[in-house]
Amino acid sequence: MILGVCWEHGHCCNLEFSTLVDAKTVLRCLHSDVVHLASEGTVMAVTLLSGQPKEYAACPFCISGTCKHKNAEAHMEILSTTIEAVRDSQVGFFHRLYYIASNGAANQWHGASSLTLTSKLSPESKLYQ
Numbered sequence: 743m744i745l746g747v748c749w750e751h752g753h754c755c756n757l758e759f760s761t762l763v764d765a766k767t768v769l770r771c772l773h774s775d776v777v778h779l780a781s782e783g784t785v786m787a788v789t790l791l792s793g794q795p796k797e798y799a800a801c802p803f804c805i806s807g808t809c810k811h812k813n814a815e816a817h818m819e820i821l822s823t824t825i826e827a828v829r830d831s832q833v834g835f836f837h838r839l840y841y842i843a844s845n846g847a848a849n850q851w852h853g854a855s856s857l858t859l860t861s862k863l864s865p866e867s868k869l870y871q
Contacts, residue, residue: 744768748809749784750816751777780807786824791840803827822857 744757744765755771756764771777786804790797804824821842828839842858863870 746780746807747772747777748780748811749806749820750809750811778809778811780809782808782810784808784820786820788828790837818857825857 744759747755747757747768754776755768757768759765768777772779784804784806785802786806787800787802789800792798806820825839825842832838
């Protein structure tokens, strides 16, 4: 596997290293700006809400290189995949996902809002007031 390119555009070329041709193809993609070198990292972590303070520590489970050229759709895609992975891993443990945080730019939160703001709040709800 060829590492060091951003997750946002890594799918645009074959990152499976089988021959030198594969490495040269990735290099051509880098030179033509099809893919970018990862300049920073996107970190995904989870923590539990419980009465035990020791369980509050965040546990990183994904670190991925980023070029920071992501848009709201790309940000939503990685958050959606993360949410699905967290939910799938908690089946049978009776834990729920309560909160999502990101250091993404404000425009990227438009994507996150479509994942979290999924139903209209009833005027009768105590939260509505």
